[in-house]
Amino acid sequence: MNPMNSILAATDFSAPARHAADRAARLAHETGAQLTLMHTVSGRALDELRQWLGAGHAAEAQLLEDAGQQLRKLAEELASTRRVKTQTHLATGPVVTEIEREADAVQASLVVLGARGAGFLRRLVLGTTSERLLKHTHRPVLVVKQTPHEPYRRVLVALDFSPWSVHAIALARRVAPNARLVLLHAFEVPFEGKLRVAGVDTATIEHYRRQAGALATQQLHHIAQQAGLAPGHWDARVIEGDPWQRIVEQEQECDCDLVVLGKHGRSAAEELFLGSVTRSVLTEGSGDVLVSMAGTA
Structure with a gap:
């Protein structure tokens, strides 16, 4: 039975996604796996922002900075409460593509997602995003529906x-x-x-x-x-x-x-x-x- 070496948790900072991140941290602690917490700023959202405000506007840098701060804060909380070292990855671009790319980069044994989310995670389970993800991925995917206790x-x-x-x-x-x-x-x-x-x-x-x-x-x-x-x-x-x-x-x-x-x-x-x-x-x-x-x- 191969060990669980690396776990990738994707979050959009919604409550369900936080439950998924917590479950991923628990699993990392239980199995000794390396945990990577990632957030993707949608490339489409950035394109719309640039369309309205122009390329290089300060709002774009602020958006990325805010996302990075939220990601680091969540990682620190998980490291403290679950006693597991957590690395972070902030990406921009198509969400599924970035999840796949990071999963490959860290050689994830497991990808963890929330069952509902504020945006891509909702579509991931119920819409076309899931079709694209699971059409290409060869990795196990854990969809978290419950608050882990x-x-x-x-x-x-x-x-x-x-x-x-x-x-x-x-x-x-x-x-x-x-x-x-x-x-x-x-x-x-x-x-x-x-x-x-x-x-x-x-x-x-x-x-x-x-x-x-x-x-x-x-x-x-x-x-x-x-x-x-x-x-x-x-x-x-x-x-x-x-x-x-x-x-x-x-x-x-x-x-x-x-x-x-x-x-x-x-x-x-x-x-x-x-x-x-x-x-x-x-x-x-x-x-x-x-x-x-x-x-x-």
Whole structure:
């Protein structure tokens, strides 16, 4: 299991973004990772300012100075309260491009963002900015929705039995090394609707349902073994139904404070944040959401 070496937290100084920065600082303290706190002054905002006031106006320098002061102040607060050394980075330009560039520069093991924000962070989760970010990034992204009060206690890892599944478990253990894991797989009876239309009797369909559940349970235990989880140190949930509904349901029922989701295959990043499962969990779930690509853990 690779260590968590570097964490990048992007902030726009809104309250949700501050919660995300606090969570990033907690994780850095728990894992020994280097924390970088960054803020990006939108290139579009600067262009508009120059359009109105002209290039080189004192207001532009003051805007950057104010942003830098806010960034340094937040970093000092995190260093004091979370006992973690924090470096800062103030950027100007397209927000997603700058996040990617800084993540590459510090070789971030994790990028941390707030679920809501005053500007780009809101768009990051819900709009086209997220599409661009996750279309290109190969790094795990943690979307913080809760005010952090303690380390993650219970983590729900949603598995689809793809090669990504073992990576997802490894990533969950890196981000929440002391949490209990709940491994979830939501299954459906293949072609159930067509079977009913074709007149297949209920008993036969129920037989298929039991078979699908038993096979999924077997696969779940096999993946847990592959990931090196000790028996009795994790919980299994194999449930029939729509994946996102079951994820949200089990997140609440099992009192999980973090959900780990991922995707694999061609165009995985492009599909990931736009997919109905991830979008629905972000919208309907109450816990933080960690999104990963295959191979990043």
